[in-house]
Amino acid sequence: MEKQQTPVEEIRTPTDAANDMPLREVWHHKDIVRNEIIAGVTGFFAISYIIIVNPVILKDAGIPTDLSVFATILSSMVGCLVMAFWANAPIILTPGMGVNAFFTYTIVVNMGLSWQEALGIAAVASFIYMLIAFTKISTILSEAIPESLKHGITAGIGLFLVEIGLEKAGLIVAGKSSLIVLGDLTKPTPLLALFGLALSLVLYLRRVKGNFFIGIVATSLVAFFFGVKDSGTPTVDLARLGEYHKIVFQNDFSHWMTTPFILAAFSMTMILVFESMGLLQGLLPNKRKFKKTFEGSAVTTFLSGFMGTSPTVAAAESASGIESGGRTGLMALVAAVLFGLSLLFVPLLAYVPSAAIAPVIIITGALMMAAMDGIDMGDFSEWFPAFLIIVLIPFTNSISTGLAFGFVAYPVMKLAVGQGKQLTWPVYLLGGLFLLDLVFSAML
Template sequence: MDKQQAQVERAEKMTLGEALRHKDVVRNELIAGVTGFFAISYIIIVNPLILKDAGIPTDLSVFATIFSSIIGCLVMAFWANAPIILTPGMGVNAFFTYTVVVNMGLSWREALGIAAVASFVYMLIAFTKASTVLSEAIPESLKSGITAGIGLFLVEIGLEKAGLIVAGKSSLIVLGDLTKPATLLALFGLVLSFILYIRKVKGNFFIGIIATSLVAFLFGIKDADTPTVDLARLGQYHKIVFQNDFSSWLSTPFILAAFSMTMILVFESMGLLQGLLPDQRKFKKTFEGSSVTTFLSSFLGTSPTVAAAESASGIETGGRTGLMSLTAAIMFALSLVFVPLLAYVPSGAIAPVIIITGAIMMQAIGNIKMSDFAEWFPAFLIIVLIPLTNSISTGLAFGFVCYPVMKLALGQGKHVAWPVYLLGFLFLLDLIFSSLL
């Protein structure tokens, strides 16, 4: 074991206060926090653009996005001491906007009310033994499938950001235009980051981001959409705070939407944390902290927060304590003033980090007993359907429904814990309700 790996493993056992007393740990955690922040920084502009279609003003929801991320990261730092970045989720925000508001015809204020109810149920589960029972009952093959599925999802996101894959006319995905400067930049960053990673250079991903951004600046390569924050509008932010509407809470649409959102929040968060956390002993506290932040985000005027899959970028850089999350919180706070500087960190600089991180997470496939098809196939469904449906919860649903069915078909139903049957039934209901919404 090399010295750097030993330092990282030592940091896993430290409290936040102990980590602050070790310069080598502090350095690793700071780099991890900055790397993780850059990997997820696109959420600052993308989330408000999605919520705009729900009717929430973009110039106000950008504050909600930043504030909820700051609170989430602080909770992860001081409550869970975990290297997890919480931001409004990129699946649940689409459900919030396009399913609840656009398709069901509810207002964004009612959608915030639905988010609050779903988050409250999430908290009830997180702060009781239910979370531990559910977590411990999940078979190892499904846990590994979740990790690998999230990894493949990250690879897809990274390849899209790099311009290496685009939507095709005759097929879902085709090769992007390799003559575009932005794509060539991403390829340069991918090769550089890969070399730095396999050579085990300290701060490899962070160095790759900075170096690729410098090349982009020299050649005038920048993203078309530049995130902006007008601090002058902060005084109007109160217009979307505490706007939750519970007036239709007994209506069928409200109840069905709240059920589906609860399933997304509870089990997407559980799956993400199972796949991301280096130290699973921190799962309970992290799950609790995530539920609290999710609840608070609904009153801040944004769709629910979840653990960002891009946290894996910081974790792979060496993040092991809440100091990484604290660093990310500080970066989000600074973004209120320095967001325009993110224009100098193009997607081509971020994409390589996301791609390599995803590939590292996909190594979890090796933990699945592929010779046992009843174990492999449900995990396989999770792995392929998460990226293909662009939904972590959908991938989880098919995998968890399939697992008990496969075991029953083989006459091995007695070996399946009862919570797995419960999860399979709930996910089946979620698939049915989601198709009806």
């Protein structure tokens, strides 16, 4: 009799096994704990710039920078704790880039509303997000998304990360005669980033444990010895933590029945629901954790508005931790601890320059773009909507805009080739909602 082969499940690596492991059991496996800790540290440093950048953006809305630093850190810490203990997922939640720009420049600067009213709009939008997350609507919408679009979302976020990484590295800059040109390779930041990229690639290809984290540390040490560091780090005085209450529960709902409030709330709802859905679909190694993760994200988003910051979303940079082996909520728990410690050591983040973080973001984005393998390139009606998502997310600097064009184009393309009857009603609903979002965004 021929010997029966060992099932695949019995020869999984510790990282694979952790996908379905409850958080309480993770502590009994040293290899998994080590992987998760490294992943949490890597993911935290990849997104740590949000502590500096988010307050700078919200300052233009009128929220004091130093108080906004506290709000950014605390909301991120709460979000990561929710991901750890509610969803058991390797996802880091922070105030979202793009969402904070919509909050500041669309609602406050362009529409002329106060930052308190913007917080009120965020609370209404995130409440609707929670209603969707905790009902069957979230499952219906998630299952309705065509596979080609899911792969397109993953690849689009990957290309977005590559763009972010290249910008942080100074390898690309805004051009005068074109959108993007090559950065000045004689400057310290691009040279340091190229060193970090080469080192991180070698470590990754050699499958060295903690490769990304080692790359960040080594590049930061080189930066320290050669005097390369970022400028613009906000000064934070912990003594002002006692004044944090000035931006807490400041949500203003007094104009909730006005047209600007309603339109802004609708657009923000679309951003929060579908950007979060797209990010989680693209990031989660274990798709079975989507429902719990989506719920946890909705709760944190709702709480963040009352904590005095723009809404939180899943950080695309979570992918850096996931690529480092993160599979459980322990990765998020480690990130939560580091966010808490950063309250004391915010100035020290200046010693981890963008050039040290950029290589990890670039490599992670490149790995996510492998999702294009799942798109049927033989069917133009399948891959063109996915293509729109992939290119428009980085080109417009907005995940929600990329999703909107892809989801509107998909049913149109299918109707054009006579396959409209094969589509379910949620696909048409999503296309219609995204079309409305584009219209309202133009009006705003």
